[in-house]
């Protein structure tokens with residue numbers, strides 16, 4: 001589903017991603033861990049072209065982009081629609097209800113008829129446990145509920161891959177569980193997911209593969225057991241000792 005070759009990203013003199021190669025099969029859940037500043041967010045943002053890589057190649061669902069030349073805007077937009085992104089801050093439209101927030105993309109961007117978009121939005125909101133909150137505005141929802149609207153909103157665009165950038169790190173601890181449950185349900189349905197998170201329990205329980213990034217490269221990758229129980233690299237061990 002995802003095939004990344006020699007991906008590089010620099011911000012001026014700062015060489016943040018230093019040659020990432022990665023294949024992710026359809027339906028797999030990959031969790032990215034690593035120290036702050038190692039390039040996890042930048043990597044995720046490169047996958048949906050919120051940041052344009054400086055070099056390398058990305059293929060998602062057989063669509064390819066490479067970065068030696070300037071990319072046309074249209075190509076960026078169509079490539080971006082392959083992925084749905086869930087951010088740390090949920091950025092819902094404050095003057096729209098949960099339902100309207102979820103319908104907005106399909107209706108405005110894809111031209112889906114309103115009634116059809118509404119039915120789908122209701123069903124997505126039910127799936128993330130918000131069937132009774134469809135007509136609530138963001139200010140009437142907890143952070144965890146808003147984040148689940150964010151997940152439903154991303155899903156409404158029918159992405160091939162879901163990207164999560166620390167989706168629970170802005171939440172009070174008691175609100176984290178429901179968001180992780182919504183993500184687990186998505187994983188069970190076979191959604192391909194790339195998740196940056198500090199939730200090691202989620203990684204243990206849900207990830208097919210854990211990737212440890214450090215200083216812009218993949219230092220080590222493996223199953224949760226391999227990474228958490230017998231990491232090969234000293235730097236992985238040090239990182240895990242620090243956070244656990």
Ligand code: ADP
Pocket residue numbers: 011014016034035036037038039040041042043
């Ligand atoms: P992580 O998610 O692992 O904490 P980031 O991808 O957020 O790491 O950041 C990696 C490095 O890239 C950091 O040094 C950060 O300051 C830098 N960086 C990220 N975004 C930008 C940007 N838009 N402009 C300049 N530097 C950036």
